[in-house]
Amino acid sequence: MGFLWIQSGWIGHDSGHYQVMLTPKLNRFVQILSGNCLAGISIGWWKWNHNAHHIACNSLDYDPDLQHMPFFAVSSKFFNSLTSYFYERTMYFDSVSRFLVSNQHWTFYPVMCIARINLFAQSFVLLLSKRKVPHRVQELLGLLVFWIWYPLLVSCLPNWGERVMFVLASFSVTGIQHVQFCLNHFSSSIYVGPPSGNDWFEKQTGGTLDIKCSSWMDWFHGGLQFQVAHHLFPRLPRCQLRKISPLVKELCKKHGLPYNSASFWEANVMTIRTLRNAALQARDFTKPIPKNLVWEAVNTHG
Secondary structure, eight states, X not given: OHHHHHHHHHHHHXXXXXXXXXXXXXXXXXXXXXXXXXXXXXXXXXXXXXXXXHHTXXXXXXXXXXXXXXXXXXXXXXXXXXXXXXXXXXXXXXXHHHHHHHTHHHHHHHHHHTTHHHHHHHXXXXXXXXXXXXXXXXXXXXXXXXXXHHHHHHHXXXXXXXXXHHHHHHHHHHHHHHHHHHHTTTTSOOBOSOOOGGGXXXXXXXXXXXXXXXXXXXXXXXXXXXHHHHHHSTTSOHXXXXXXXXXXXXXXXXXXXXXXXXXXXXXXXHHHHHHXXXXXXXXXXXXXXXXXXXXXXHTOOO
């Protein structure tokens, strides 16, 4: 089940970026089938989130893929309680955040094992909000299909113990994909503020990390192993990324731009090192936790 969700996720990613079918209607059908019906994740929410990520790659306050407070912080800049311009809220660094971030290099993989719960919740939050969502009814019906067949499948198991183990196992296996999403960006260059049109190319190459692998493992990474090429040419089909990756590498070398790559193991080590560095800084109790405006208002005198 976990591997089914991973592969349907890659298909959803592909169909969200470019047309994988012969007509737009068939492509939309694949999006709803792979995202909403099979995975229980709104393809509308994914595109809203993912488009922002591609526009403002690795901006701490504009890229939602780096905004995981209070659980994770890839930089001590989050300790200044940054404002998320995507979620339109302040990411407060308080005592709870300090505790969670201080141990994030230990909790990273366990949290990734249940990260799907957050995606389920985010899907409903968007679709039930007042925000304008294209094909809202279609999206909700797709989620309804998922929440009919998946609980029905789980109910076929003989007892609650096996049902709980099945759900946890399927979530944990899919956690591999959630880790893959993080490897490409967590250890890369970050910045604060909106992206600029003049340095878009530099921001994309500096904020991404390729995963080195053999061609027979391309199915496992779903095209994300060529992250630099994918960010520069997001509408290029997955099957073409391996062909143009050497050309992109030469282009970066020609213009003195970063082109970062590492093996799957090395990328995991780099990610944990980044989380650990931020965790150790969060443990520095000589630096007081910044008080937010609500705190200051409550404690106002006179």
